[in-house]
Amino acid sequence: MILGDYQSLEIARDTNQGLYLTDGVYEVLLPRRQCPPHAHIGEPIRVFVLTDSEDRPIATTKVPYGKVGDFAALKVVTVADSGAFLDWGLDKDLFCPFKEQIVPMKEGQRYVVRIYIDQASERIVCTSKIHKFLRPTGEDLKPGQPVKVMIAGFTPNAATVIVNNEIKASIFNDEIYENLRVGDVRDGFVKSIRPQDQKVAISLRPVGYQSVLGEREKLLAALKKNGGFLPLSDRSTPEEIHRALGLSKGAFKKLIGALYKEGIIQIETHVIRLKG
Incomplete structure (x- = not known):
């Protein structure tokens, strides 16, 4: 059974607490409130396996914001003496020890973390010291x-x-x-x-050129809207070009070069114009 990941497990038995699922060797409980209706012994269920508040493996059909090995942007819900607890979409929040915080975490703030299994405690935890991964x-x-x-x-x-x-x-x-x-x-x-x-x-x-082609219609539409010309050229500043079209100067130069070669525009010192 894989902790911190999705897997398809078979229904082994039905109890008051919920369904016990098995991978053929170990069993894990899927709590009653998450059990699908009309489930039958022997059927497979796709679940995520984590540990409960007593560090026992437990299954859930809920989808977390990340699994072990993933990077995820999570919000801090509580800061305690031992570390911070982050919302990762499951009932049990994800723990980030103080020693694994690149800066002290604050309640309500979002942080990019790496989810992993702490080898000493065998718990799913996270770290904001992501660069080592x-x-x-x-x-x-x-x-x-x-x-x-x-x-x-x-x-x-x-x-x-x-x-x-x-x-x-x-x-x-x-x-x-x-x-x-x-x-x-x-x-x-x-x-x-x-x-x-x-x-x-x-x-x-x-x-490259494919990016330029993707902006072609935007530039042509801007030219038509402005009466067939724009007060821009390859002498314009990057700020002027970005403000008018949302393009970098390099992309703009490639684009007007392509349109000029096709005979669609003419390029003047400070202006580009539609031909015809």
Whole structure:
């Protein structure tokens, strides 16, 4: 039986307390209030296994915000002398010992944590010292590759993110086009991998020409709405371009270059215009 994970267990017996489920070797109780109606002996049930307040294994059909081995953004519900308790979607809150807090946790605040099993107590706990679980390099990634990212924190120049639940990376400020919060999960793309140290930069938009094509209709619509021209060019500042179109200057230059080659726009010193 796997603690801290989902598994399909067979109904072994029905009691007043609930259904006892088995993996063929061990049994675990699924409390009566969570038992499905019309369940029969021998049928499989998909459950999550954790421990109760007396450290006994117990099953639940509820879905937690993360399982053992996952990173999750959780809110602190209580701070006690021994540590903090975080809401992870189950009746029993998840414990984070003080020694596993990178900064003292505060009630009501959200933190990105790693869920794991403490080997000494054999309990499911969490830690906000997540960097020890993350690889600092992405040598197995490729530029343009789609990835899943979680926002783990912010520096003055970038958002620190967790890529595919295992790699530390950055989304630099010129790639951020929306308000991001710690714990937000987004689809992203590998923008670059630095040759000297294999550190990864992420974009929230497809990288390269395909990204430019995705913004094509937005620019054409802006041109039409403004009477066929925009007071922008490759001489405009990044701030002017982002304010008008929500694009980085690099993406804007690629886009107007593509439209110019297609004969759709003309580029002047300080203006772009629709042809015809």
